[in-house]
Amino acid sequence: MALLVIGGDGKIGSKLIEVYEKSHISVLKTTWKKELVTDGSFYLNLEDDVENWILPSFKIDVVFFCAGKTSIDYCENEPLKSRKINVVNTIKLIKRFCDSGAFVIYISSNAVFNGETPFSDLNEEFDPKTEYGRQKVEVESFLLGMCENVAIARFGKILSVNIPLFNDWIIKLRNAVPINVFSDMNMSPVSLDYAIDILIKISQKKIKGIYHCSAIHDISYSAVAYFISSKLCLDANLINCISYKDVGIKFSPRYTTLNSSKLQEFQSIPPSPFDAINQYLIFNDES
Numbered sequence: 029m030a031l032l033v034i035g036g037d038g039k040i041g042s043k044l045i046e047v048y049e050k051s052h053i054s055v056l057k058t059t060w061k062k063e064l065v066t067d068g069s070f071y072l073n074l075e076d077d078v079e080n081w082i083l084p085s086f087k088i089d090v091v092f093f094c095a096g097k098t099s100i101d102y103c104e105n106e107p108l109k110s111r112k113i114n115v116v117n118t119i120k121l122i123k124r125f126c127d128s129g130a131f132v133i134y135i136s137s138n139a140v141f142n143g144e145t146p147f148s149d150l151n152e153e154f155d156p157k158t159e160y161g162r163q164k165v166e167v168e169s170f171l172l173g174m175c176e177n178v179a180i181a182r183f184g185k186i187l188s189v190n191i192p193l194f195n196d197w198i199i200k201l202r203n204a205v206p207i208n209v210f211s212d213m214n215m216s217p218v219s220l221d222y223a224i225d226i227l228i229k230i231s232q233k234k235i236k237g238i239y240h241c242s243a244i245h246d247i248s249y250s251a252v253a254y255f256i257s258s259k260l261c262l263d264a265n266l267i268n269c270i271s272y273k274d275v276g277i278k279f280s281p282r283y284t285t286l287n288s289s290k291l292q293e294f295q296s297i298p299p300s301p302f303d304a305i306n307q308y309l310i311f312n313d314e315s
């Protein structure tokens with residue numbers, strides 16, 4: 029079975045490749061960094077005209093679509109540039125892969141919803157509040173209407189074991205420097221390992237449709253900071269709770285959880301949000 033990761037250098041794409049390679053399964057990838065093109069990887073820049081992009085000459089069975097502009101701020105500030113990458117060329121390329129008979133897994137987000145209620149259902153109405161979310165909705169709407177061989181995997185937050193924000197908090201707290209954390213910005217994170225496991229299971233079943241994957245409840249960024257400070261015996265008095273509005277951020281959803289009950293099909297139980305934080309602490313040998 030030939031597997032292709034579009035965006036093989038990103039957080040999710042590179043981890044997918046690492047996990048497959050550990051099981052001695054080879055995976056092809058695309059990169060938009062010319063210097064990283066090697067055997068088994070193809071140059072693909074989603075800013076270019078992807079209609080002329082030469083598809084691999086052999087049959088690809090599964091495509092994991094992991095490339096794009098993922099910064100909410102970048103999408104907000106550069107709506108046209110980001111839309112060309114995240115919507116226009118993403119749709120064109122996925123359509124080409126679907127037409128070639130590949131099964132495509134597109135990674136989407138809770139940002140397609142307004143975040144006013146917890147545990148958004150699979151068929152909840154779209155109501156994005158950010159440009160990033162609107163772009164996800166555009167792609168999803170196209171895929172749901174036009175492509176047969178597509179799974180859409182919506183995630184809340186996916187936490188790797190390298191999280192610059194948490195690293196920064198820990199360094200500051202250790203040096204008795206106060207930190208400002210949002211008490212009204214929430215996440216329902218799953219670990220990158222958990223997310224990869226779900227994506228691989230979707231690829232094995234190749235069942236089209238929408239999948240949801242989030243932790244079982246939301247936690248605020250301040251709750252995460254208090255959790256980390258308690259685990260590492262750091263001074264919690266240095267944690268200042270502020271609002272995201274204090275720093276000019278216009279929107280943050282009250283709820284980010286997704287109704288993930290469909291994951292039972294894979295014998296997967298949605299995790300506690302603290303599992304992903306614990307995994308970060310253990311990996312960094314901080315607990």
Ligand SMILES: NC(=O)c1ccc[n+]([C@@H]2O[C@H](COP(=O)([O-])OP(=O)(O)OC[C@H]3O[C@@H](n4cnc5c(N)ncnc54)[C@H](OP(=O)(O)O)[C@@H]3O)[C@@H](O)[C@H]2O)c1
Pocket residue numbers: 035036037038039040041059060072073074075093094095096097098113135136137138182183184185186187
């Ligand atoms: N991580 C999460 O918490 C999360 C949650 C829900 C959904 N998702 C979705 O999952 C997908 C993968 O996310 P991720 O966390 O792996 O993000 P990521 O680390 O930013 O990966 C995206 C990759 O696309 C690359 N890219 C940027 N512009 C490109 C272009 N013009 N042409 C080709 N590639 C380009 C990026 O390169 P540079 O790094 O050089 O920019 C990066 O390698 C995205 O669609 C994201 O929206 C992620």
